[in-house]
Amino acid sequence: MSTPRDVLIRAFERMRNGSIVVLIGWIFLGIVSAALIVMTGRIYEILSYLKEVYEKTSKLPQDILISSIEELRGIVSGLLICFVITIISSIIILVGIRNLFLPGIKRLTRFKPEFSMSEKLIRIGLFYGMTVLIILEVFNLVVASPETVSYILLSASIRDFFMIIGFIGLATLFLKLNSLDKESLYLVAGILFIIVVLMFALDSINNILVFAKIKQYSSMGVEYTYLLIIIALIMQTIALSRTLDKIELGLISLPLPQETKFGI
Numbered sequence: 001m002s003t004p005r006d007v008l009i010r011a012f013e014r015m016r017n018g019s020i021v022v023l024i025g026w027i028f029l030g031i032v033s034a035a036l037i038v039m040t041g042r043i044y045e046i047l048s049y050l051k052e053v054y055e056k057t058s059k060l061p062q063d064i065l066i067s068s069i070e071e072l073r074g075i076v077s078g079l080l081i082c083f084v085i086t087i088i089s090s091i092i093i094l095v096g097i098r099n100l101f102l103p104g105i106k107r108l109t110r111f112k113p114e115f116s117m118s119e120k121l122i123r124i125g126l127f128y129g130m131t132v133l134i135i136l137e138v139f140n141l142v143v144a145s146p147e148t149v150s151y152i153l154l155s156a157s158i159r160d161f162f163m164i165i166g167f168i169g170l171a172t173l174f175l176k177l178n179s180l181d182k183e184s185l186y187l188v189a190g191i192l193f194i195i196v197v198l199m200f201a202l203d204s205i206n207n208i209l210v211f212a213k214i215k216q217y218s219s220m221g222v223e224y225t226y227l228l229i230i231i232a233l234i235m236q237t238i239a240l241s242r243t244l245d246k247i248e249l250g251l252i253s254l255p256l257p258q259e260t261k262f263g264i
Contacts, residue, residue, distance in 0.1 A: 004111075008247050011107035016240040018100030023233040025092035030226035032085045037223060039075045039082070040153075046072060087137050090130045097127050105173065112180070118173035125166020133159050153207045160204035167193045167200065167229075174236055177243070181252055185239035192232035199225040 046068050054060055105119040136155035171193035178186035203225065246252045 005247065005250075007107055007110060008252075009244065011104045011111075012240055012244040012247060014100045014104030014107070016104075016237060016244055018096045018102075018104060019233060019237040019240055021096030021100060022093050023230065023237060025089045025096060026226065026229055026233055028085060029089040029093070030223070030230055032082045032089065033226050034223040036079070036082045036086075039078050043072065043075055083137050087134055090134045090137070094127065094130045094134075097122070097130070102127065112176070115173065115176060118169045118176065121169025122166055122173065123169075125162045125164065125169055127166075129159065129162025129166055132162060153210050157204045157207040160200045160207070163200045164197050164204070167197045170232075170236075171197065174239070177239070181243045181246065183239045183242055185235045185242070189232045189235040189239065192228050192235065196225055196228050196232065199228070 050060060050064070050068055053064060102119060102123055105115055105122070109116045109119060133155075136158065139155075171190045173190075174186045174193065175190040177183070178190065243252065
């Protein structure tokens with residue numbers, strides 16, 4: 001039979017360990033995403049240049065065409081590598097969320113039922129969102145070519161939609177944890193996740209406009225979004241570790257409802 005303290009320790013242990021695994025995945029995902037933004041932007045520059053030359057001369061000089069094709073081939077090869085690493089990184093994040101982080105929050109809801117909404121948002125946005133991202137990346141990997149750039153942007157918009165839901169869940173989770181344990185890093189992480197939500201929303205709108213050919217491609221600073229995510233994850237990991245230490249020292253305790261049955 002587990003005590004309330006045991007359940008609370010297990011909850012924060014799983015959340016902290018899950019946070020570490022998710023952080024590792026996001027570091028790789030951030031690096032790849034930055035490279036992907038550069039390569040996607042370069043593809044649009046090449047295609048726009050070829051279009052401009054053709055409109056002016058009604059033909060494409062052979063030397064320009066050959067050099068452009070060679071560069072596009074190199075970029076597509078880079079895209080293939082990025083897609084593979086993105087899939088691996090997404091799987092790492094999925095494992096951290098599903099096997100560690102979400103079960104930890106689930107245990108925490110035994111003490112504070114209001115955490116259940118954050119758990120649901122994180123599950124929908126990050127777990128299912130990452131699952132959808134993996135499927136889309138596999139699709140893009142199979143049919144990768146310069147003509148699929150628009151579909152990459154569309155899949156990025158779908159990713160952004162799920163990320164917005166998931167990071168709203170993380171923001172509410174850590175703002176609530178800040179009220180439970182007056183740890184300033186929870187507040188910092190929560191605020192950063194709110195900023196991340198806004199940046200994903202702007203990026204989604206940008207990608208949709210580019211896909212609809214209403215505006216030209218621009219990264220909208222997505223590389224900074226991933227950097228903020230990594231910083232926020234570092235903050236949350238440190239905060240969870242500190243809270244766990246306090247629980248083990250008996251500085252934090254929460255009573256469970258009388259009807260709750262303890263389980264391993």
